[in-house]
Amino acid sequence: MAVALTSVWNVKSDEDAIYEQDILRDGSGSIKPWLSYIDLKLQHGNSHEQAFVLERACSQLPRSYKLWKMYLDLRAKHVAKLNPAIYCKEYSKVNSLFERALILLNKMPRIWEMYLSFLQQQPLVTHTRRTFDRALRALPLTQHNRIWALYRPFANAASGDTAIKIWRRYMQVHPEDAEDFVELLIEMGRYTEAVEQYMGILNNPRFRSKEGKSHFQLWSEMVELLVTHAPNIETGDGVGVDVERIIRSGIERFADQRGVLWAELGTYWLTKRKPEKARDIFEEGITTVATVRDFTIIFDTYVESEEYSIGNLMDAAAARSGKDVLDEDADFDLDIRMMRFEQLMDRRPFLVNDVLLRQNPNNVTEWEKRVSLWGDNMREVVQTYTDAIAAIQPKKAIGKFHELWANYAKFYEKGGDMRNARIIMEKAVRVPFKSVAELAEMWCEWAEMELRNENFDKAVEIMAKATQAPKRSTVDYFDDTLNPQQRLHKSWKLWSFYVDLVESVSTLEETKKVYERIFELRIATPQTVVNYANLLEENNYFEESFKVFERGLDLFNYPVAFELWNLYLTKAVDRKIGIERLRDLFEQAVEGCPPKFAKVLYLMYGNLEEERGLARHAMRIYERATRAVSDEDRFEMFNFYITKSASNFGLTSTRPIYERAIAALPDNEAKDMCLKFAEMERRLGEIDRARAIYGHASQFCDPRTSPGFWSKWESFEVQHGNEDTFKEMLRIKRSVQAQYNTDVHFIASQAIARSQQQLSESRNGDSREGEGDERADAMAALERQARAPQGFVPASTGPEGGNTSREDKAIPTNPDAIDVDMMDDD
Incomplete structure (x- = not known):
């Protein structure tokens, strides 16, 4: 221990003695003294001292992830600013350090990420790729995403076969990123493989585009790739991609995009420089699609390709002519293409018609158009009629199928071939048309054809055959379970034509028989x-x-x-048959007649009695009419009745009629009748009777809505009344107005009217602002006039007379008394 400590102190300074002693004292199993020591060096030491301490720490604790990470970060950061090509030895030392760390820490994904990121800074593609592969082998599958996040950008940067091989491995684990792989392949010009990837995507029902593209969008991208880069895509038997088969499968799969796909397939062969093959494709497309939209797309592409080809040939011909060079083969080819192009444009109406007929072969109108397209070509016209009759199902025909048959027969008729025309008609009348009306039209057409050729007897014979029926037919014309031939004899159209024909060319007896037969069949x-x-x-x-x-x-x-x-x-x-017989007929007519039709019949009946019978009978008929007619005609009928009674029996005879009319008519019409009644009594001099009628009619007339009635009564009183009668009239007027003021329905209607008026005034307030004062003055004047009528002169001369002034009048003590101002203050 002393020897080791001495060697350490030979290397380290005195300030590190404390940390070194802690390391020696702690032994070799703790990381804390090393971390304290490293922290000191990171704050106060230089890079050599930091590396020396970290090297010793990692050597003593080789399995410490934390120490290795700190060490690797330090070394990688130290060389990060150096050029990896010039200082490759320095980078190599760091690489070796990473390799040492991975000997024991190969399950640590973060170490691998640091190493791989560091390698990508160096020009070591192969070594980096192999290290990525080692990382994927060393780490568990759940950690691979962290490696692939670095591996994919590296592959894209590496490009070439390296990138493709890496992506192939990646696609085995993450097929959902196939779109990114396709983009890479297209950028690298690997179009064949890109198409194969598209095919894999489209054949995978579980694939979901990250960009939200639909199945058809992916298909469209693939087709566009096939067409745009057709020369660069490998094709052949068993090798590469079968482009035509792919696009044809799309034509069957995407019914609404057939026109686009046919055009793309034709363009593909044009791009492959095979115009004859492209022309075959275009011809197949325009003769198989079933919608005008698809046809238009294919035809326009077809025409553009032909125009482009002809344009190139014409440019070449112009260049040769400028150089005085003859090329008969090229000129012949240009003439052939021009002729073919003209034929194509001439065929367009027929091709469009073919499309519509493929779409619905039961369209009669389109078959007729096809006939008109052939014009005078008799052979094709006959063939078209034959094809149409064979193709159309009568029950599903759209349009007038019988007209097609008729026109077919007329075609032979115009050519003078009546024999074939009749054969066609005989076949046509046996066709099970959708309705009896069509079959009847067919028989009528046949008869008209014979009439045009002046075969009148033949026409009658044909219609007689068409109308054959049992003596008593129980067939229901509207029974759809029976075919039209079984119900034909109940067709009014057929019988109508038949009877007109017989009436024109046969005798009266024959015509009567036909009419009688119509009545027997109950189809009249x-x-x-x-x-x-x-x-x-x-x-x-x-x-x-x-x-x-x-x-x-x-x-x-x-x-x-x-x-x-x-x-x-x-x-x-x-x-002018007998009067009694006529009366019986009129009685039968008016018996059970609905009210709305009774007026005309009663007037005719009354007129008959006036002309040929008795006036008294006529009046009785008119009186019946006032009860029998509808409410709308009753007022007019009463007026007519009153007029006739007055002319025949005098004015006095109309009184009971007026009274019954007033009782029977509604209020608004009773008011008018009362006015006429009062006017009649006035002319007769019956003033009291007229005044009583006015009083009776007043209950129907609100002064605010019927001012005309009250003005007439007022003028009547001015001419024939006195002060008392005039006051009574005013009292009645106020009473009626008060009665209407309490009527619920009237109040509601007036409230609605006022609200509408206020709304109208608010909209037009600015324009009417100046009229407000004038309107107020006018209303005040009307109120004064209602309280005190001007210029009243009583008919009788009493002690008061008509000249009593306001000053001479005493104030009435009765508060309910009516104060009538006899003179104007002015």
Whole structure:
């Protein structure tokens, strides 16, 4: 111990004696004396002394992680500012120190991180890579992430095969970072391997993009890589990437992106400098896609490629012409490409039509467009019609399928080939169309074709065949479980055409048979009844015409029956049949007639009695009408009744009518009726009766909403009344106003009106600010006028007369008495 202490003291200064003695006294198992000693040197010693003490500490305690870390930090920091290429020996010493530390501390990830970070500062790529590999082998799997965090940047910096091999190892542990690997491969120009990585990503259903990219986005990136770098991607049988197979699988997988993918595949072959192969791809694309959007994408790309190719050939031809050099093969190639391009542009309408028909082969309109595209090409037109009829399913047809058949037959008809036209029509009427209406249209088209060719008998024969039916048919026209052929005989459209045809080209008897058959099948419409009746009337079968109307009235109820009665009664009256028979008809018409249709019938009935019957009967009919018509027509009917009664029996005969009208009509109409009644009594000189009517009507008239009524009563009193009657009128007016002031509904309506008025005034307050004083003055004047009417002159002359002044009037002692100012203060 003395010898050792002496040797130490030979090296150290006296100030370190205390720490050295503590180390010797403590032995070799404690780290505390060493840490105190190291702390002293770190504060007051130089780098050599610090390194010497740390070296001794690590030698004595080789398994101390803390001492080694302090030592390694010191040595690494010491050489950090030195150039690793020039001072490679110094760096090598530190590397050896790290290796010594890792002999016993190889499970410490922090030591490995320090060592690896230190190695990355030196130009030792291979040694650094191998050290990374040693670290991964030495540490447990749970600690590998700390190493890979340094290893990946090192790999990216190293580049080349080293980087790729490192990343391949990394991908085995962390496949979720495949996108970063792909970016590295693309940067390094390893496109084939980048595509293979994309394929691995897309085939892995568990892969989730760190950048949030969808499956299709990754697919699009891969396709873009394939197309952009097509010459640099290895392809072949069993070697590299089968680009066409990949893109075709995407076409099947992503139905909404087929146009884009077909265009990308064609562009790929253009990039590979194989234009013929690209042209085949484009042709396949535009003839297989099912949407116009996809077609447009492919076609535009196709056209651009052709234009680019033609442009290059034209530039080459121009260069040759400038040098007077002839190249017949190149010129021939240019002509071929120009011709092919023109054909492509001419085919575009047909190709678009093909797309729409592939999308829905049951689209009748598109088939018609295809026929029109062929123009005068008869062979193609016939082939198109044939294809359309074979492709369209009648129950699923979109559009008018029967028109396609009709146009097909008209095509042969225009060519003068009636035989084939009839064959087509015969086939068409056996087609199970969606509806009976279409089948009926088909039969009518056939008959019209025969009429255009003046085969009238043939047309009638065709329609007779179409309308064949059992004597008593129980078939329901709307029964969709039966095919249209079974329900055809119930089609009104078919029978209507048939009866018009027979009426035009056949006899009256034949026409009558058709009409009778329509009635037997119970498919007659109001128009059928009218047409049949008019036909019989034109041929002077008046009674039979009336019977047709009666049969129609048995078939139809109101409101249809009203129109039939209107026509029937008009014709019967014009025919001047017996009055008793006419009365029976009118009684039948008004019996059970809804109120809204009764007015016209009663007026016709009353007019008949006035012209051919008795006025007393007419008045009785008009009186019935006032009870039978609807509320909307009752006021007008009473007015008409009053007018007729006055003209026939004098004004006095209208009194009971007025009284019943006032009792039956609603308040607003009763008010008007009262005014007319009062005016009539005034003209008759019955002033008291007129005044009583005004008093009765006052209960319907609020002074604020019906000022016209009160002004008329006031003028009436001015002309025919006296002071007492005028006062009574004012008393009634105030009473009615007070009554309306307590009416709940009236108060609510007035409150709403006032709120709306206030809102309107607030919006227009600025513009009406100057009118406020004028409005107040006007309201005050109206109030004064209501209290004291001006210019009143009583009709009678009493002791008071009409000239009593305000000063001569005594103040009434009764507070409820009415004070009427007879003269204006002015």
